[in-house]
Amino acid sequence: MRLLQQFINYFYRYPLAKHQYIMHMGGYSTYNTMIEDQKSMIESSSLLPPVKSYGDGLEIYFLTGKKYLYQTLFCIHSLVKVSQQQFRFILIDDGSFDENLINLIQKQLPQSEIITQETINKNLAQQLPLNLFPVLHQKRKEYSHIKKLTDIHTINGGWKLVLDSDMLFWANPVELISWLQNPQRPIYMYDCEQSYGYSATLMQNLCGSPIPDRVNVGVIGLNSKQIDWVAIEKWVAALEKKEGTSYYLEQAISAMLLSDSKNQVLDELQYIVNPTVQQSQRKEEMLHHYVDRSKILYYKNALDFVN
Template sequence: MKRRSRKVTIGRLVYLIYYKPVATVRRSIREGGPWNQLVTARARREMERTARQMKPVKGSESSLPSYEVHMLTGARFWYQSAFCVRSLAAHSATELIKPVFYDDGTLGNHRQHLRRIFPSARLVSYTESERKLDRVLPEAKFPRLHERWHSYPNIRKLIDPHVGSAGWKLVLDSDMLFFRRPDFLLEWLRAPGEPLYMLDTEESYGYGRDALTKLAGVPPPKCLNVGVCGLQSEKIDWDRLEQWIAALDGSGRTTYYLEQALVAMLLAGRECAVAPAQAYITWPAPEECVQPKAIMHHYVADAKQFYFRESWRVCLRRMQNSETSNGLV
C-alpha cells in the first residue's frame, strides 16, 4: 500500500498552533461548553454500542428489486453509516437496499459489524480504491486529484464510487437518518435519468459564485448539498476537475467544501432531480430532531448534538415499527 508522508509546512504549523485550538474553543462554546460536550460524547458512544447489536437486514436472497447505495466510511463513522443505511432499508420494504461501503483506510475490524448487519453489502478496501485511482487517473496527469485523495477524504466520495466505472450511482453521507419511506430516492434508483442532489440551508461552496461560474461557464445550482448525490459515472470529466482544482488552488484558498463546489460545477446548467427540501432536510431544527416530520435528516453543524442525543433513538423506534408493520421482524 502506497503511503505518503505529510510535510509539516509553515502553514500547517500555524494551523496546528493557532487556528485549530481557536476552532476547538469556538466549537466548545457553540456546543454549550465542555459539560454539554461530555453529555453528547456519552450519547454518541451509546449510539455506537447500539449499532453493534443492530438486527441484520432481512431478505438478502429475496426476489425483491435491489438497488445499490454507495458510502465512504471508517472507524469514526461506521456506526453512523450503519444507522443511515439500516434506516433506509427499514423504510424500503418492497426493495432490497445493497450498500457499497468504501473503506477510508481506518475501518479495520468494524467491517465485520457492517457485514453482519448488511449480508448483501460489498466492501471496497482502501488498497482497491487506491489502485483503481492509480490505474485510471495516473498521478503524472492528475497530480491534484491524487493529492486531494490522500489529504482530503471528502473528495473520495466523488472519486471512489465513480472512477473507472459506468452507470448511475447514489452516494450518501453517513450522518443522515431516514424516518419514513423515501419515495423520491427510490423512484430515482428505479429509473435514474438526470443527476440528483439535496438542498442546503445556505450556499456552502467555500468559493464565491462568480469564481465558480467563471470556471464552469454557467452559474452553478444554488444551495447544492452532496449528502445525497446521484451522478452518472462515465459523464464525469476528470480532466475538468483537475483543471478546476488547479485554478481554485491558484486563488490561494483551500476549503472543506471543495467536493461540494466541484459537484456544483459539474452540474452547472444541467437539469437535475432535486430532493424536496421539506422532506429531505439539511440541518434540522431542534424540535424537528426530536419529533421528525420529514423523511430524512442530514445532521450538519449544530444539529449533531441532537443527532447523537435524540434522533438516532427516534429513528430506531421508527425502524422497528416499520419492520413490524411490514412483517420483517
C-alpha cells in the same frame, strides 16, 4: 521555525479552535452531553439487527471507515425500517478498513459489497493515472471528502447514488426510491445555506455555466460515465490557486459538475439539512441530514432505533 509553528498550533491554535467550537455548540455542558450521547450511539450500533444486502437491490454507496461505520449502520437501518424496497449496499474504504472492520461489516450488513483500497488503487491507476492527475492524487492525501468523487466514481458503472452517513430516514423516501429505480438525471438535496467555500463568480467562470443554488452532497446521484476528470483536475488547481483551500471543495466541485445539467432536486421540506429542534422532535420528514448544531440532536435521535 517549524518547531515553533508546531508549538503555537499545539498550545494555542488547536485549543482555541476547540473552545470556539464548543461555544458554538452551546457551551461545555451541552458539548459534554453530546459527546456522551455519541458514545452511546457508537456502543448501541452493535445492537442493531443485521441488514441484508441484495445483489439485485437498488444500489447505494457510502464512503465510510472506522470513525464513521456506526453512523453508516444507523443510516442504513433507518432506511430499511421505513422502506419496503430491497437495497444493495456498497461500502467504500476511506483508508481505515482492516480485518476487524471488514468482519464487522459482514456481520452487520451481510452480502454487502466492500470496495477495498486495493481495488480503489487499481481503479485510480486506470482512470486517473498519477502523471495526468497529480492535483487529484494530492488532494486525496490532504482532503478525504474528495474520495466521494475519485474513489466512488472510478468504479465501473454509470449512475451511482452516494449518501453521507450522518443522516436518518424517518419516512419512506419515495422521490429517492423512484430515482433509484430509473435514474435519468443528476439528483441532490438542498443545503440550508450556500456552502461552497468559493465565489460563485469564480466557479462559473471555470465551468462555463451558472452554478446551481445550495447543493448539498449528503444525497447526490451522478452518472460516473459523464464525469469530466480532466476538467475537475483543472478546477481544483484553479480554485485553490485563486481562493485557497476549503473544507467545502467536494461540494463546490459537485455543484460545478451539476452546472450544465437538468437536475432533480429533492423536496427541501422533506429532505432537510440541519434540522431544527422542532423538526428533530417531530420526525415527520423523510430525511434529516445532521450537520453543525443539529449534531446535538443527531446522537439522541439515533438511539430511538435501539430503544
